[in-house]
Amino acid sequence: MRPTGGSTGTAPLAKKIRIDVVNLDSSFKDADATNILLFPELTTLPAHYQRTFYYRGDANYIRIPVYQNATMIREIIVDIKTPLPKGTEIPLTFEVDKLSNITVKGQVGSTLFDVKIVPALPRPRPTEEEVQSFKKTFTTALGVLSPKRGLQQ
Numbered sequence: 001m002r003p004t005g006g007s008t009g010t011a012p013l014a015k016k017i018r019i020d021v022v023n024l025d026s027s028f029k030d031a032d033a034t035n036i037l038l039f040p041e042l043t044t045l046p047a048h049y050q051r052t053f054y055y056r057g058d059a060n061y062i063r064i065p066v067y068q069n070a071t072m073i074r075e076i077i078v079d080i081k082t083p084l085p086k087g088t089e090i091p092l093t094f095e096v097d098k099l100s101n102i103t104v105k106g107q108v109g110s111t112l113f114d115v116k117i118v119p120a121l122p123r124p125r126p127t128e129e130e131v132q133s134f135k136k137t138f139t140t141a142l143g144v145l146s147p148k149r150g151l152q153q
Contacts (some may be wrong), residue, residue, distance in 0.1 A: 014041060015068045018066075019036050047095070048093070051092070058086075064091065066118055080108060
């Protein structure tokens, strides 16, 4: 049975949402964590995630790539206008509404940001030419792997 999203009737999140921590430390003890899952698939919507990161002290911008499954759907770049000391707290909040729209809010030094992200659109249906090309490639591969052509079982 397909999940309904609870009593609100909203659908669950279809694809996981994650970020890569590029030039931030996720914490002083956990400085190597670079791939952070924010919302697993089937999360009931709306959903909220909040975490504090820390400035590494060696960059003039903060970069936060946001992914839906393996597809980058947005790269957030925030310039650091005035020098920040290493370890400056950078609070980030991620929200996904009932329609899967994502909002990222945060503060880097004195700079506040609020970014709206529309989830990635589904891939377009393949054209007939693409289907035929795939069939040809598949049939060729089957011929190479066929026991009639000497493949040992």
